Amino acid sequence: MKIKTRKSIHLFCLLVLIVFISACSSSSKSSGAADENTITVWTMTKGLDEFVTEFEEESGVSVEVQAIPWENAHDKLLTAVASGKGPDVLQIGTTWVAEFAEAGTFLDLSDYITDYDNLSADNFYESAVETTKFEKQTIGIPWYVDTRALFYRTDILGDLGYPNGPSTWEDMIEASRQLADRGDDQYAIDLPATDPQFPFVLAWQFGWNYEVGEGAANFDHANFEEAMKLHHLFYDEGLSQTGEGKEFFQAFEDGSKPMFISGPWDIKTIKDRAPDIEGKWDVRLMPKAENNKSMMGGAHWTVFHNSDKVDQALDFINWMADPETQVKWYEANSELPANTVAWEDPILADDPMVSTFGEQLEATQPLPLIPEYERLGQELLNTLEQINRGGADIDKSLETYRNEVSRILGE
Structure with missing residues (x-):
């Protein structure tokens, strides 16, 4: 009786162990698959989480958006740099480029740009592109621009x-x-x-x-x-x-x-x-x-230096840099497109006040690119x-x- 009971207990434990290992393996695979298809994005701009649903549907990549108030963003980025734990994609204002680039925050995108239709420097205002450069590196892609x-x-x-x-x-x-x-x-x-x-x-x-x-x-x-x-x-x-x-x-x-x-x-x-x-x-x-x-102001999309989702991150940035996407973003948030082709859309081209800003953007200069x-x-x-x-x-x-x-x- 005792031997039979002991065998039953052993068999039960073995079955529990198999189920546990199987569950862990399944959970691990599921978690890994989810991770592979999920990127994190930090932004100081409201409304992005709802805006990116179209990208998610087209690409199959989930975008976890964290909106950070501008007044907290600088300290949060410093913490991310110090810990090495940042997002895959982050927004950076033009005046912060040199400071955070010097700290090694961003992945150098120079070798990736030719692989994506919308990331070429020729697509953007020259001054905007200048604000993405630091010590011969390209640390970002222009997202939206502004001037005075x-x-x-x-x-x-x-x-x-x-x-x-x-x-x-x-x-x-x-x-x-x-x-x-x-x-x-x-x-x-x-x-x-x-x-x-x-x-x-x-x-x-x-x-x-x-x-x-x-x-x-x-x-x-x-x-x-x-x-x-x-x-x-x-x-x-x-x-x-x-x-x-x-x-x-x-x-x-x-x-x-x-x-x-x-x-x-x-x-x-x-x-x-x-x-x-x-x-x-x-x-x-x-x-x-x-x-x-x-002045040439605005913001760029950048990739955090140790992201392991570079391809997905750049797919997202490429989508955000597309002229059609940029026009939709302007319609939703009144932030001016960095992509010059987007300015041919009637919603921008036929508005004389907005067109004035488009003309002024041709006569801009980046602020001193120093930390x-x-x-x-x-x-x-x-x-x-x-x-x-x-x-x-x-x-x-x-x-x-x-x-x-x-x-x-x-x-």
Whole structure:
């Protein structure tokens, strides 16, 4: 009896073990198959999880989207780099490229591009492609782009003889002085005082360029100083308000600030927030000094350096870079296509305001592709704040800024 019971127990345990091994094997195979057909994507843009369902259906690849708020994204990426545990695909803003590329975050895509129809540099704006390069590597593929242009009230500027807006900075100064002379609390333009990119844009228009090898000496050039003095003129003469003042879109609607410089997203915002001035405002190219260059912004798709799903990741990026996909993304999110063929679609080509941004994108320049760029930009804003609001001497303040740049760059 005991022997029979012992044999029964042994047989039962053996059967349990076989079932367990079989289940583990089945689970392992199932999990592996799922893993092979699943990629993780980190993005700072809302709505991607619903948008990619078409790709999932076409490719059979599942896309796990994690949306990260911009304010948390930098620290999360740093943690991923430090741990080596990141997504397969991640979005990167153009101003973060150099910093994270230097840290080895991205896979070099140089040897993969020719294998995919939509990844060729010829498909995109030249300046956008420049922002994907770091030390001869291609670390990403342009996804969407943005730039800055001049929004203006056609009715108010038309009364001053500028129905198409001021085309040069000389015209801008003349028109602005007339606008400020209208009376108390009347200004000309709301300059982007908190945008670290704008001072660089202004300097480019005066013929200045940042040369990586020159370091702090870049900011000792006469045309850079000329641009900063122009910036100060608008505050010194009361053409632009020092301080926040009236709510931004209210000031544009009531005409107390009939011009501002911003990106394409504000087309929709004005239509939604200020419907009473429909037909009384427009967008034009940036005013010209030596040129009318603006900045090339936007975001890229990149592959995390140790992803084991490179093929699937690049299939996804190739799909996102397709002109048809890019038009659909614009329709869903109002973010401008990086693929120039997409701009031939009537939804973009037949909208004169959006087309203006498309034209401005042809006259853009990438921001300095150095890891320290954001610190240099923020420090320049602090310097201009001291000049414009604190009354600090321009020459002395710019000298102090150059010293600070030298310290930041470790010269």
